[in-house]
Amino acid sequence: MSRGTVSIDVERCKDCDLCVQACPPKVLEMSAEVNEMGYRFPVLHDGCTGCTACQLVCPDYVFQVYRFDVAPDEPHPPGQAAAPDG
């Protein structure tokens, strides 16, 4: 169950891996594909707590962090979370 989620601007990522290391629940993982610059980028799995650790350590400012005040009923699909509206 995710109490939070993130949006990831994959084209800005430079595959430095700092977010993956900093994520307390270890729900970020580097993709297999590469972005336009040839860099891999993070993919979010279920279990995000919205703690903002990834946003704090990202040198390329790719993360926006959201919290669900009430946990959503179904686990959100692995892979990059779509940017929630609003």
Place this chain on the structure above:
Amino acid sequence: MRDEVIITGIGGQGIQLMAKTLALAATRGGLQAMLTSDVGGEMRGGPSQASVVVDDEGLRALPILPSTKSVVVMHHKHSAFALGRLVPGGLALVNSSVADPAAIRDAEVIAVPALEIARAADAPNAAGFVMLGAYATLRLIVDVAALGEAMRELVPPYRAQHVAANLRALEAGAGTVLAA
């Protein structure tokens, strides 16, 4: 025997090491080489380009080539300059893993999916050497063994762990051309 090539791409793709490997292999073989590089201020992601000219003796070449017989396109970003200098019908060796070969007109275009080939050769960081192996096999200025020796000499001690992978990539690149 004269050859000229401009290698173009973005920082971090190993373009400068590719060009230096080619120029050193030629020098070790008793040929005369000239190598110039043009990199932006940044270490990564910015434009990265290198030109290599090889001749027997009395090499006279300009550091900024007015025209070139061949181009190696590692990335489409910043490739306009190099493609603009390619003589009509010249060779354009394109890293089709990232750059789009169809975008290049009026040239002998050869596509090499360098990233996939490098990964298949268990040398994921050595797409540049795949292209270099392919290029040298097309142009027959220096052979792959000479390139391997030059690369071994150039890779600094703090990156020696990549030598074996680079050699596999050179062979794989040469193999792609021989098989085609």
Place this chain on the structure above:
Amino acid sequence: MTAATARQLHDGCAAITESAIAAGCRFFAGYPISPFTGLLENMSRRLPEAGGHCLNAESEIEAVNMALGASAAGARAATGSCGQGLALMQEAIAELALNELPLVIFNMARNQQDYFQATRGGGWGDYRTLTLAPKDVPEAVEHTQLLFHLADRYRAPVMLYGDPLIAQTHVSVDVAARDFGPLPAKDWALDGSSGGTGHSRQIWTWAMGKATEPGPGPDGHWRAVAAKFDEIAGTEARSETYRADDAETLVVAFGSAALFVEHVVDELRADGHRVGLFRPVTLWPFPGDDLAAATRNASRVLVFELNAGQMLDDVRQFTHDRGAVRFIGGVSIHASGLSFGPLLDVGPIRERILEAAA
């Protein structure tokens, strides 16, 4: 080892380092600034291997003063930077000149905009700086060793005016030691040995000497130094011409720019244009007499340099017919600010010559 296989692949910074070591340079101090950084990098690796010293100075001011000290102690020493760093060294360059201390200074410049700084200098007092401007790496190798000889021969700071293409272009080059003949011993060098003898040595721009042995003082000393620079001006000017004998249009260019002009001269000659090149090899002393001779029959003298017009002043001063002089150069800077811009290219140079010669 045949000449071919004796060649090594060096960029200008590496080739200059090997050449300086071959000339006996055993002290270097510098501060990182691209594209000079490559020279500091090579020196910091190679100089200790040759029994020398390479200092990572905390700034250019300290770098040139460390080198001044090494020179005062009799070592063949060198320093360098780009125009920006040399701006911090101007005081010390004047000090070296008026101390009569030899030093080789490498301006691995970002462009040609330091011509005035090199040839007019920004220090204090009457001094000039003998400056050689190679057009490519092989010539930079020659000039490096010649400069160490000239510095010691005239006991003065001298300069190599390089640029980003020379600094970063790799060529297959053989860097062998050159012999320029014997020089007097450096009995003026400080090593402490004359202490307590009543004739202890002194190095000082005011040259007032000691109570027991007064020196010439500022008036006598500075006039003597000025006379020495007059002698250098009369003997050390160097230039080169390329297909200039029957040239109607003579292009004047120095350093890497001249290399491109040579290529364009060949192209234009093939199209029937009578164009030639005059290349100052020393920026100071400016080869004025050579230029006067070379321009006697030219109806046009076109100055091509990558700045807003600096060598232009010297060309106007010495050209046979001042009215024939026209400026076809200009400021042209790479987007990074660290190298030449698009004007240094065969196409634009050809256009500017044709347009001026029309």
Place this chain on the structure above:
Amino acid sequence: MTEAAPRLVARDRPDLILGDHGLCPGCGEPLALRILLEVLEELDIVRRSVGVVGHGCYGSFVQIMDVEVLQCLHGRAPSCATGIKRVRPGTVVFTMQGDGDMVNEGLQEVLHTAARGENVTCVLLNNGVFGDTGGHQTATTVVGQRTKTSLDGRDPETHGYPIPLAELVASLAGVCYVARGAVSSAGGVARTKRMLRSAFEHQLAGDGFGLVEILTMCPTGWFVPAGSGPQYLTSSLEAAYPLGELPLRGQP
């Protein structure tokens, strides 16, 4: 259960960042930039702030920070900051300099500015190398650290010892706040942001000279993969440069 609407809790970057910096993967300097700008926003002093920036990779910040900026000569930032603050005491003046800029080229400037008690805040981004030229030795390169101009590691025999700038400044009267943080972890970034906030609060109160030294990762200059920057920082730089707020012995 109704679908809970997500609440934004952290923006990727403040509006004060206008574009991309273009620095290497895993570089720590953009983290320092972000928290500094966030502090200016939170203290509501953006419209009174003037930044004086030295020369280094962070020089690209001059083009993307939406704050008034003077790009000054290498090493001279504290002197320029002095001039600005003296003629416009109502402004909030800070410098942003690398170790090459502040501890090599401009050591004299920062020490004299501190000793004069100038009411400005100097920020030192310390990664122990000249990043912009490709990773060369500086005055803060630690013993054993490999750089392009100390390839076998800094050896005191030939290269001497590193200069702990924060401790030097802390020994001078006229200094009201000195702290050293690191952006090598989420907690470190948060703690460093609090240090920056304290330093600016001291300036607003007119207490005198403040310095925040921030240890930043430079994987390219350290010959390590981007992801190994934090471990390298902790094992090498932090060992030579302890974190925290420094005691001020020079209290008048």
